[in-house]
Amino acid sequence: MSATHQYHGSGRSGPERLVVIGNGMAAGRMVEELVTKSPGLYDITIFGAEPRVNYDRIMLSPVLSGEKEYDEIIIHDDAWYTTHGVTLLKGRMVTAIDRTAKKLTCEDGFELDYDKLLIATGSSPFVIPVPGAELPEVLTYRDQGDVEKMLTAAAKGGSAVVIGGGLLGLEAAAGLRARGMEVTVLHLMPTLMERQLDPSAGYLLERAVEARDIRVITRANTHEIVAKDGHVSAVRLDDGREIPADLVVMAAGIRPNAWLAKEAGLAVNRGVLVDDGMATDDPDIFAIGECVEHRGVCYGLVAPLYEMAKVLARRLMGDAEAAYNGMAISTKLKVTGIDLFSAGDFAEGEGREEIVLRDPARNVYRRLILEDNRIVGIVLYGDTGDSAWFFQLLKDGSDIAELRDTLIFGPAYAGGSPLDPTAAVAALPDEAEICGCNGVCKGTIVAAISEGGHNSLDAVRAHTKASGSCGTCTGLVEQLLELTLGDGYERDAVQPICGCSELGHDEVRRLIVAQELKSLPAVMQELGWKTSCGCAKCRPALNYYLLATWPGEYEDDYQSRFINERVHANIQKDGTYSVVPRMWGGLTSPDELRAIADVADKFNIPTVKVTGGQRIDLLGVKKEDLPAVWADLNAAGMVSGHAYGKSLRTVKTCVGTDWCRFGTQDSTGLGVELEKFLWGSWTPHKVKLAVSGCPRNCAEATCKDFGVICVDSGYELHFAGAAGMHVKGTEVLCTVASEEEVLEYCGALIQLYREQARYLERIYKWAARVGVDTVREQVVEDHDKRKRLYARFVFSQKFSQSDPWAERVQGRDAHEFKPLAQVSLEDVA
Amino acid sequence: MDMMVSRWIDVGALEDIPRRGARVVKTPAGCIAVFRTEADEVFALDDRCPHKGGPLSQGIVHGRSVTCPLHNWVIDLATGQAKAPDEGRVATVPLRSEGGRLLLDLARMASRAA
Ligand code: SRM
Ligand SMILES: Cc1cc2nc3c(=O)[nH]c(=O)nc-3n(C[C@H](O)[C@H](O)[C@H](O)COP(=O)(O)OP(=O)(O)OC[C@H]3O[C@@H](n4cnc5c(N)ncnc54)[C@H](O)[C@@H]3O)c2cc1C
Ligand code: SF4
Ligand code: FES
Numbered sequence: 001m002s003a004t005h006q007y008h009g010s011g012r013s014g015p016e017r018l019v020v021i022g023n024g025m026a027a028g029r030m031v032e033e034l035v036t037k038s039p040g041l042y043d044i045t046i047f048g049a050e051p052r053v054n055y056d057r058i059m060l061s062p063v064l065s066g067e068k069e070y071d072e073i074i075i076h077d078d079a080w081y082t083t084h085g086v087t088l089l090k091g092r093m094v095t096a097i098d099r100t101a102k103k104l105t106c107e108d109g110f111e112l113d114y115d116k117l118l119i120a121t122g123s124s125p126f127v128i129p130v131p132g133a134e135l136p137e138v139l140t141y142r143d144q145g146d147v148e149k150m151l152t153a154a155a156k157g158g159s160a161v162v163i164g165g166g167l168l169g170l171e172a173a174a175g176l177r178a179r180g181m182e183v184t185v186l187h188l189m190p191t192l193m194e195r196q197l198d199p200s201a202g203y204l205l206e207r208a209v210e211a212r213d214i215r216v217i218t219r220a221n222t223h224e225i226v227a228k229d230g231h232v233s234a235v236r237l238d239d240g241r242e243i244p245a246d247l248v249v250m251a252a253g254i255r256p257n258a259w260l261a262k263e264a265g266l267a268v269n270r271g272v273l274v275d276d277g278m279a280t281d282d283p284d285i286f287a288i289g290e291c292v293e294h295r296g297v298c299y300g301l302v303a304p305l306y307e308m309a310k311v312l313a314r315r316l317m318g319d320a321e322a323a324y325n326g327m328a329i330s331t332k333l334k335v336t337g338i339d340l341f342s343a344g345d346f347a348e349g350e351g352r353e354e355i356v357l358r359d360p361a362r363n364v365y366r367r368l369i370l371e372d373n374r375i376v377g378i379v380l381y382g383d384t385g386d387s388a389w390f391f392q393l394l395k396d397g398s399d400i401a402e403l404r405d406t407l408i409f410g411p412a413y414a415g416g417s418p419l420d421p422t423a424a425v426a427a428l429p430d431e432a433e434i435c436g437c438n439g440v441c442k443g444t445i446v447a448a449i450s451e452g453g454h455n456s457l458d459a460v461r462a463h464t465k466a467s468g469s470c471g472t473c474t475g476l477v478e479q480l481l482e483l484t485l486g487d488g489y490e491r492d493a494v495q496p497i498c499g500c501s502e503l504g505h506d507e508v509r510r511l512i513v514a515q516e517l518k519s520l521p522a523v524m525q526e527l528g529w530k531t532s533c534g535c536a537k538c539r540p541a542l543n544y545y546l547l548a549t550w551p552g553e554y555e556d557d558y559q560s561r562f563i564n565e566r567v568h569a570n571i572q573k574d575g576t577y578s579v580v581p582r583m584w585g586g587l588t589s590p591d592e593l594r595a596i597a598d599v600a601d602k603f604n605i606p607t608v609k610v611t612g613g614q615r616i617d618l619l620g621v622k623k624e625d626l627p628a629v630w631a632d633l634n635a636a637g638m639v640s641g642h643a644y645g646k647s648l649r650t651v652k653t654c655v656g657t658d659w660c661r662f663g664t665q666d667s668t669g670l671g672v673e674l675e676k677f678l679w680g681s682w683t684p685h686k687v688k689l690a691v692s693g694c695p696r697n698c699a700e701a702t703c704k705d706f707g708v709i710c711v712d713s714g715y716e717l718h719f720a721g722a723a724g725m726h727v728k729g730t731e732v733l734c735t736v737a738s739e740e741e742v743l744e745y746c747g748a749l750i751q752l753y754r755e756q757a758r759y760l761e762r763i764y765k766w767a768a769r770v771g772v773d774t775v776r777e778q779v780v781e782d783h784d785k786r787k788r789l790y791a792r793f794v795f796s797q798k799f800s801q802s803d804p805w806a807e808r809v810q811g812r813d814a815h816e817f818k819p820l821a822q823v824s825l826e827d828v829a
Numbered sequence: 830m831d832m833m834v835s836r837w838i839d840v841g842a843l844e845d846i847p848r849r850g851a852r853v854v855k856t857p858a859g860c861i862a863v864f865r866t867e868a869d870e871v872f873a874l875d876d877r878c879p880h881k882g883g884p885l886s887q888g889i890v891h892g893r894s895v896t897c898p899l900h901n902w903v904i905d906l907a908t909g910q911a912k913a914p915d916e917g918r919v920a921t922v923p924l925r926s927e928g929g930r931l932l933l934d935l936a937r938m939a940s941r942a943a
Pocket of ligand 2: 021022023024025026027047048049050057058059060061092093094095120121122123141142143168171257260288289290291299300301302303305332334
């Protein structure tokens with residue numbers, strides 16, 4: 001083939017030569033505009049690196065899944081180019097632009113002159129640089145060539161791993177699953193599509209994806225792609241897990257494809273910089289599509305690119321006014337049966353309000369973000385029928401003040417009067433089903449109230465089972481009570497957990513178990529939270545409930561913990577911290593004391609104090625010093641004392657039979673054993689114990705959460721004492737004969753407390769609320785129940801007994817202990 | 830009149846701050862808390878609660894607010910204003926996020942230290 005195109009050479013007459021690099025969606029649309037509106041205005045040549053015509057890239061997923069054929073997604077076939085006199089050079093990759101000579105060079109040496117040049121090179125998939133990324137079965141997802149390779153791989157069956165749970169990754173996963181492969185999606189962030197969706201919608205999406213038999217692993221950091229005999233065999237994660245794989249698809253993001261422009265010396269930031277007329281800093285060179293950066297924004301969706309294409313076509317036709325001004329974009333996922341939509345900016349903010357509608361029964365979640373009575377952000381999941389209407393309001397900046405009350409319900413209710421919920425229930429026929437779980441209809445409930453005399457929610461629930469399972473119809477049942485009893489009914493004054501929900505702590509705990517809710521977004525969605533990300537009151541409580549209910553399964557959410565529990569030290573009034581190492585049962589040793597003294601000297605710790613809990617407190621430690629302080633204490637065998645936690649604090653002891661002339665049992669040894677058994681467990685509030693060697697009670701066991709008084713015949717067990725804001729003597733639980741029994745009863749009691757109490761409720765308050773006798777019944781009289789509670793406690797301890805200080809000395813949460821930056825005067829001078 | 834000239838200083842990457850968390854930038858004129866919300870918005874404030882000087886960087890971040898770790902005042906990250914019924918305001922520091930990098934305007938510090 002000749003190295004020079006036929007038009008090459010100077011002195012040529014006729015129309016200006018417009019040369020286009022890249023035959024993708026943006027370029028295709030631009031050229032189409034030009035040749036249909038001003039045929040013959042330019043002599044057009046297009047270089048396309050792909051060996052094919054222009055096709056609808058966004059429809060690759062239906063081709064992958066088998067819902068469409070490649071032929072069906074072609075936009076311009078060969079005949080089209082001929083008809084419109086456009087030269088398409090397929091399979092030709094441009095490798096250099098010579099701006100002085102106004103000439104392009106291709107990979108194969110082919111050259112061509114231009115008068116005006118358009119760069120529309122799109123973007124390139126980002127391949128995460130892990131070992132094994134170069135293996136032949138590691139693919140990206142960008143063009144029809146990639147789809148063909150995936151189809152060949154899928155034809156052999158086996159397992160596919162898709163890295164990246166964004167739009168592309170999920171479409172690839174759904175397609176490969178439809179082709180019969182076992183598919184796992186690995187996603188770095190805690191929820192899917194976090195760029196387009198908030199965590200609530202991300203949670204619903206994850207469930208829907210899993211319902212299609214696609215495994216989803218979030219917080220998954222790929223470490224390596226493992227090869228066997230030169231072929232992919234598995235993907236290994238940072239935590240050591242291995243997922244078998246015959247095919248790996250990287251869908252971890254895209255980068256504007258701007259290298260060509262950059263090498264040509266054009267202004268390039270993330271993408272090729274363009275003005276509102278789509279011109280680069282060279283007036284003869286334009287750029288549109290995903291390769292550009294306009295006013296600081298790079299786009300990854302087609303709508304704005306089409307707009308750019310139109311603007312450029314008008315400019316090239318001589319309209320100097322045509323301008324691209326940026327635009328709001330919206331996202332949909334093209335996986336059949338999954339309906340989601342997002343648009344605009346869905347961050348919360350000052351002067352911003354949100355309206356949230358959750359319908360747990362239908363898996364619907366809608367959230368609108370408003371500012372100055374205008375919609376600025378939209379997230380819809382499950383029911384996206386109204387997306388166009390909402391999006392139009394957003395794009396137009398329409399004032400929605402008038403619609404506000406019913407806005408979230410969509411256009412069907414727009415402007416109508418707000419529904420009166422009680423009237424709506426009154427209008428229901430007797431056969432209408434109220435409780436879907438237990439199949440209870442309105443008539444049955446009304447009869448239970450009016451004829452059966454059941455006039456409280458609990459009574460109706462006990463009698464009819466309505467609202468007894470998932471609980472989402474509780475509101476309806478209450479409305480029926482109001483309707484039937486009129487003023488005679490007063491709703492149980494349940495104190496809501498916080499302003500984000502109408503449910504009380506007990507109801508939330510019950511539903512977490514009943515509905516097997518295992519993450520914060522799951523709780524917030526299924527229980528109809530009114531905010532999108534909770535608040536400082538509910539988040540720590542929910543985090544505890546999930547941790548206590550699903551040991552080993554639920555991953556602690558550190559950002560939902562109070563600072564003390566996040567950094568494992570107590571914050572002081574001046575912002576420094578205190579450090580309290582454990583002294584098991586109040587025992588210490590010369591070595592430990594020496595290490596404490598050394599640490600205090602080494603780090604200039606101003607105060608060393610004996611606490612009220614039989615151990616030593618180092619006060620005034622700088623936050624940055626914490627890991628080093630812990631490292632030294634660890635080296636001397638000491639671990640965190642959890643003086644900061646809603647967890648086991650101290651087990652105070654007296655000297656007992658070891659030394660005391662009155663001692664009846666080894667109270668010190670038992671105290672140490674109890675502390676070693678209980679430490680590390682998270683509880684609704686702090687838990688303190690004491691063991692006294694005889695009824696003289698020198699360890700003050702009768703004002704503790706759990707206390708033991710040793711007697712000649714064994715051990716008298718006490719619980720529900722306090723000596724803080726309220727002073728309360730303990731209740732006697734029972735007397736047991738052996739140390740093993742002490743551990744069993746104590747473990748069972750604490751587990752019962754962990755499962756039943758409300759967050760921030762000490763044992764004495766919980767026992768007073770549920771009744772001291774019911775606690776005794778469950779822990780003492782019901783042997784089976786005690787054993788089961790004990791077993792559950794032992795199980796959960798498997799996941800909690802690792803020293804948090806040692807973990808942080810090893811480097812965990814390192815960001816907590818280092819400033820982000822240190823700025824000196826010179827830096828700003 | 831004394832004009833303040835902006836002095837933008839790169840203090841790190843967005844990814845260096847956990848979502849719903851904060852990190853501290855130390856300066857000779859005191860600490861600045863840089864917050865990152867669930868929605869990846871970033872804000873910078875003096876790291877001193879208007880109540881009794883609590884380190885706001887150590888609080889729980891929710892929505893566009895932080896709850897002070899010492900006595901639970903809720904501070905609006907965008908304005909520095911305490912939420913009712915509490916009254917007070919903490920100084921905000923201009924912050925820009927560019928290509929994943931965070932830039933603080935420390936002109937105020939320069940003028941304060943000068
Ligand atoms: C350090 C210590 C005082 C001392 O110098 O001796 C102490 C210090 C604090 N206590 Fe205490 N209590 C300390 C023993 C006690 C005791 C005595 C005991 O444990 O035998 C009590 C009474 C017993 C009890 O808990 O019933 C006690 C009852 C309280 C209370 C009231 C609890 C209640 O429900 O009434 C609070 C407030 C709270 O928890 O909400 C509290 C809260 C606090 C806090 C955490 C206040 C706070 O939120 O910042 C203090 C933090 C200290 C720090 O930063 O290290 N502290 N506190 C003691 C640490 C014991 C340890 O080794 O872990
Ligand atoms: C699987 C998939 C699903 C998608 N789904 C959606 C969706 O649902 N909605 C939506 O809005 N968007 C979607 N997109 C994104 C959309 O396809 C892109 O935004 C759009 O195609 C970008 O257009 P473009 O012209 O900038 O780039 P492209 O369409 O990528 O075109 C660029 C072309 O330039 C060629 N090229 C690059 N360098 C050179 C060179 N040096 N010489 C010659 N040729 C070169 C490339 O081979 C390519 O053909 C999806 C993308 C993919 C991959
Ligand atoms: S008694 Fe009050 S002041 Fe003393 S340590 Fe306990 S909480 Fe602090
Ligand atoms: S110092 Fe912040 S609330 Fe008191």
